[in-house]
Amino acid sequence: MITNKTxxxxxxxxxxxxxxxxxxxxxxxxxIRRFFDLAAGSKDIISLGVGEPDFKTPWHVREACVYSLExxxxxxxxxxxxxxxxxxxADYLHTRFDLNYDPDKQIxxxxxxxxxxxxxxxxxxxxxxxxxxxxxxxxxxxxxxxxGGGVPVGIETFGKDRFKLTAEGLEARIxxxxxxxxxxxxxxxxxxxxxxxxxxxxxxxxxxxxxxxISDEIYAELTYGCNHVSFASLPGMMDRTILVSGFSKAFAxxxxxxxxxxxxxxxxxxxxxxxxxxxxxxxSMGQVAALEALTNGMEEKDRMVDxxxxxxxxxxxxxxEAGLECHEPQGAFYAFPSIAGTGLTSxxxxxxxxxxxxxxxxxxxxxxLGGEGYLRCSYATSVSQLNEALERIGxxxxxxxxxxxxxx
Amino acid sequence: MEQVNELKRKILELxxxxxxxxxxxxxxxxxxxxxxxxxxxxxxxxxxxxxxYATVVNWDKVDDERVTALIEVQxxxxxxxxxxxxxxxxxxxPQVKSVYLxxxxxxxxxxxxxxxxxxxxxxxxxxLSPIDSVLSTKxxxxxxxxxxxxxxxEDHEEDNRLMISP
Numbered sequence: 001m002i003t004n005k006t007x008x009x010x011x012x013x014x015x016x017x018x019x020x021x022x023x024x025x026x027x028x029x030x031x032i033r034r035f036f037d038l039a040a041g042s043k044d045i046i047s048l049g050v051g052e053p054d055f056k057t058p059w060h061v062r063e064a065c066v067y068s069l070e071x072x073x074x075x076x077x078x079x080x081x082x083x084x085x086x087x088x089x090a091d092y093l094h095t096r097f098d099l100n101y102d103p104d105k106q107i108x109x110x111x112x113x114x115x116x117x118x119x120x121x122x123x124x125x126x127x128x129x130x131x132x133x134x135x136x137x138x139x140x141x142x143x144x145x146x147x148g149g150g151v152p153v154g155i156e157t158f159g160k161d162r163f164k165l166t167a168e169g170l171e172a173r174i175x176x177x178x179x180x181x182x183x184x185x186x187x188x189x190x191x192x193x194x195x196x197x198x199x200x201x202x203x204x205x206x207x208x209x210x211x212x213x214i215s216d217e218i219y220a221e222l223t224y225g226c227n228h229v230s231f232a233s234l235p236g237m238m239d240r241t242i243l244v245s246g247f248s249k250a251f252a253x254x255x256x257x258x259x260x261x262x263x264x265x266x267x268x269x270x271x272x273x274x275x276x277x278x279x280x281x282x283x284s285m286g287q288v289a290a291l292e293a294l295t296n297g298m299e300e301k302d303r304m305v306d307x308x309x310x311x312x313x314x315x316x317x318x319x320x321e322a323g324l325e326c327h328e329p330q331g332a333f334y335a336f337p338s339i340a341g342t343g344l345t346s347x348x349x350x351x352x353x354x355x356x357x358x359x360x361x362x363x364x365x366x367x368x369l370g371g372e373g374y375l376r377c378s379y380a381t382s383v384s385q386l387n388e389a390l391e392r393i394g395x396x397x398x399x400x401x402x403x404x405x406x407x408x
Numbered sequence: 409m410e411q412v413n414e415l416k417r418k419i420l421e422l423x424x425x426x427x428x429x430x431x432x433x434x435x436x437x438x439x440x441x442x443x444x445x446x447x448x449x450x451x452x453x454x455x456x457x458x459x460x461y462a463t464v465v466n467w468d469k470v471d472d473e474r475v476t477a478l479i480e481v482q483x484x485x486x487x488x489x490x491x492x493x494x495x496x497x498x499x500x501x502p503q504v505k506s507v508y509l510x511x512x513x514x515x516x517x518x519x520x521x522x523x524x525x526x527x528x529x530x531x532x533x534x535x536l537s538p539i540d541s542v543l544s545t546k547x548x549x550x551x552x553x554x555x556x557x558x559x560x561x562e563d564h565e566e567d568n569r570l571m572i573s574p
Contacts, residue, residue, distance in 0.1 A: 030574065032572055032573075032574050035572050036570065036571065036572040036573075039571040040571060042571075047571045047572065049571060049572035049573070050569050050570065050571070051574050052569055052573060054567065056565050138574065139574045140574070310422075310437035310438065313436055313438075313439050314433075314436050314437055362572060383426075383429075383433075383437070387433075
């Protein structure tokens with residue numbers, strides 16, 4: 001055995017941070033990270049903090065991947081991804097969301113939706129461009145924007161609007177430097193969706209100010225009682241929109257890292273240029289699995305969506321009975337109750353809930369503007385765990401009420 | 409066949425996962441009224457759509473003094489009654505746990521349980537084979553049960569997700 005004699009990182013006396021790019025240095029670590037550390041290692045915690053499905057990837061998808069490995073399908077694919085997969089994505093988007101993309105020129109498969117967002121931003125941003133981001137939102141948009149040289153501009157959305165983006169809210173944040181609008185509906189963390197009627201005024205503003213839209217529709221399949229309307233499907237928005245999606249949420253395939261982007265050939269070919277130099281291609285085994293999911297996975301997907309819907313009803317009812325105000329989330333798998341009435345900040349609430357009642361949830365404040373006073377509760381967990389967590393939340397809220405009474 | 413509506417179908421699916429779910433919980437999960445769920449369950453119990461609320465037991469963990477055999481039985485159907493009468497004569501034995509009418513090389517698949525091999529063998533030779541219309545039997549002993557009614561006995565797929573993720 002060869003002994004490794006180099007000193008482990010961290011034991012060196014000299015700090016290396018001065019070598020880092022100032023751009024990267026100024027990026028703050030995610031607020032979610034701290035909660036992760038608090039919760040790590042405890043077995044008795046019920047977690048409502050997980051941002052991924054509780055289903056395993058359906059067996060037929062896993063099996064298709066294993067079979068392809070046995071047959072030695074282990075090399076690179078073309079940069080944009082296997083042609084069959086791109087065709088499959090084109091067919092799927094047409095059937096499900098009334099979108100028409102040319103699989104040869106308008107679709108690129110990526111390492112998760114995350115890479116697609118990064119590619120889109122890097123392909124579009126000139127230094128100093130302002131990127132409009134409705135918040136509360138997924139935590140990555142703003143840091144990726146900054147790393148790409150752009151200036152993130154948050155647009156606060158509100159509980160009274162059920163966290164939908166409004167034309168007035170958008171318009172108020174537009175400046176001559178505004179270039180891109182990042183959308184994520186159904187929304188992580190609020191569960192908000194946008195209907196056709198909600199979208200129309202937004203599309204007008206986008207047109208008026210000549211914006212490009214990056215529409216992260218990773219939760220498109222997870223809507224309840226209504227169908228998802230893709231922003232790209234609105235009249236005149238196809239060319240202005242880079243649609244980002246993937247297999248993680250709809251097909252329970254988070255670890256496979258399979259996403260895609262669709263859009264105007266000029267934009268997609270620019271993204272492809274960055275993609276081919278940075279990652280070459282999405283993992284070939286992930287591509288095989290993704291194709292199998294599209295080909296034979298719809299029934300299983302519907303079953304999973306049905307199951308989320310059941311648990312959605314359970315958590316909303318439970319949170320309301322626990323004494324928290326909770327709007328009805330119509331998409332994704334998060335409830336976003338208000339904890340403002342308890343007298344605690346969302347961070348304090350989440351910390352005490354975790355320490356004293358062993359339930360992990362994510363404080364709304366980590367998701368940007370408008371998130372303070374709310375708590376993100378994922379309901380992608382079993383009915384029995386949800387029931388137990390809701391009971392504990394109820395006890396905690398009652399305790400807070402009592403504490404508040406004593407202080408007054 | 410009785411038309412089972414969407415609500416009833418969903419109730420059945422949820423009860424198949426866990427028969428102890430209360431009407432209140434079922435109503436919440438399905439976005440229905442509790443009374444509506446109770447009525448639906450009542451009807452299905454009456455019509456024997458819901459036959460029984462039983463427990464799935466992994467007997468391997470209880471005792472090893474138990475063997476199960478799946479017996480392929482060829483029979484001559486009776487005039488007028490087909491396979492019904494003979495199936496009944498077989499399934500009324502308490503040691504018979506399940507009976508299926510099959511297509512293919514044999515007619516009935518009979519699951520028999522006993523304390524040991526001899527007990528099952530005796531059942532076959534003394535009770536099953538002597539029945540007039542039974543032409544032949546083929547006894548297959550089961551060694552281990554992995555899954556029953558969609559329920560995996562030893563599920564190795566743990567929840568290994570990160571406790572908190574964005």
